[in-house]
Amino acid sequence: MSRARLFDISTSMNIRHAAALALVGWYLMVPPTIPGTGEVNQGVPLSQWTKRRLFPHNEGCEAAKARLRRDALAAQTQNDAANPRRGRNPELHCVLCKAECVADDDPRLKPN
Numbered sequence: 132m133s134r135a136r137l138f139d140i141s142t143s144m145n146i147r148h149a150a151a152l153a154l155v156g157w158y159l160m161v162p163p164t165i166p167g168t169g170e171v172n173q174g175v176p177l178s179q180w181t182k183r184r185l186f187p188h189n190e191g192c193e194a195a196k197a198r199l200r201r202d203a204l205a206a207q208t209q210n211d212a213a214n215p216r217r218g219r220n221p222e223l224h225c226v227l228c229k230a231e232c233v234a235d236d237d238p239r240l241k242p243n
Contacts, residue, residue: 157192157233158183158185158232158233158234160181160231161183161230162175183230189234193232199230200227
């Protein structure tokens, strides 16, 4: 096969691959809490998490996740300062801190 023909095939495959990737959206998702405790339910499958927002690109989702985590930790710190005896562990109680960006075609989003 000629070098020009290989280039044409490679280019068309790259364009199709890029087009397929462009169709993928990204969900900013948060886990549910354990009822009555307010603790993050880390054992729940991703298909049961809450979809907060859809983004066209992973970069936007990751930036939103970082802002969400920063704001949630700041609110948690303020809340703990106002109620020092509560002393909640952010790793257990900061649901928004556990947010994840997940591609909308991730197979873990399908119910089992």
